[in-house]
Amino acid sequence: DIQMTQSPSSLSASVGDRVTITCRASQSISSYLNWYQQKPGKAPKLLIYAASSLQSGVPSRFSGSGSGTDFTLTISSLQPEDFATYYCQQSYSTPSITFGQGTRLEIK
Amino acid sequence: QVQLQESGPGLVKPSQTLSLTCTVSGGSISSGSYYWSWIRQPAGKGLEWIGRIYTSGSTNYNPSLKSRVTISVDTSKNQFSLKLSSVTAADTAVYYCARDSGRGYGMDYWGQGTLVTVSS
Numbered sequence: 001d002i003q004m005t006q007s008p009s010s011l012s013a014s015v016g017d018r019v020t021i022t023c024r025a026s027q028s029i030s031s032y033l034n035w036y037q038q039k040p041g042k043a044p045k046l047l048i049y050a051a052s053s054l055q056s057g058v059p060s061r062f063s064g065s066g067s068g069t070d071f072t073l074t075i076s077s078l079q080p081e082d083f084a085t086y087y088c089q090q091s092y093s094t095p096s097i098t099f100g101q102g103t104r105l106e107i108k
Numbered sequence: 109q110v111q112l113q114e115s116g117p118g119l120v121k122p123s124q125t126l127s128l129t130c131t132v133s134g135g136s137i138s139s140g141s142y143y144w145s146w147i148r149q150p151a152g153k154g155l156e157w158i159g160r161i162y163t164s165g166s167t168n169y170n171p172s173l174k175s176r177v178t179i180s181v182d183t184s185k186n187q188f189s190l191k192l193s194s195v196t197a198a199d200t201a202v203y204y205c206a207r208d209s210g211r212g213y214g215m216d217y218w219g220q221g222t223l224v225t226v227s228s
Contacts, residue, residue, distance in 0.1 A: 036214075044155065
């Protein structure tokens with residue numbers, strides 16, 4: 001299985017801050033990397049697919065980059081509704097799709 | 109707008125089989141090139157992919173669960189289903205169904221999730 005490791009596991013930030021979350025794959029996954037946002041009691045929401053493509057309807061303050069084994073999700077200016085848990089997910093290796101362990105973004 | 113809704117028992121006894129159904133509305137489950145997936149999340153923990161079924165009926169399963177999982181589709185009802193056998197308390201989780209647009213596109217539509225508790 002391809003292991004996905006996110007860092008940090010948790011992060012405190014303020015409204016207006018620029019935030020970066022990192023995801024590292026245990027082997028190259030090309031650009032087959034997706035990012036999700038999950039709020040408490042809700043289903044995950046797709047933010048970024050194919051490492052850097054913004055899902056329809058997602059604000060442009062979210063961006064993704066990377067290829068191979070190292071990827072980042074950046075929120076350019078945090079808004080109150082962005083405080084949530086973020087997951088990366090690789091879709092390179094089937095049959096075993098894997099998620100990162102999550103990064104909890106909290107209000108400072 | 110595609111919508112997915114999970115349904116099934118919220119309580120399952122240990123050693124029994126967990127059975128859930130996902131009903132898809134707003135589009136045909138047999139049209140397009142989509143995978144229909146199951147994902148679960150134990151309380152306070154991360155997401156675990158269980159498996160998926162393609163429009164053609166072919167399936168992929170998480171190797172760690174493969175011996176206990178069956179995913180099937182009923183195109184006449186626009187539904188797909190999950191069966192997980194020989195459950196234990198470790199299978200207690202919120203179970204989500206989702207549409208996966210395939211390699212490079214991500215899971216773009218999700219159900220709201222349903223909590224399944226394994227307990228006697």
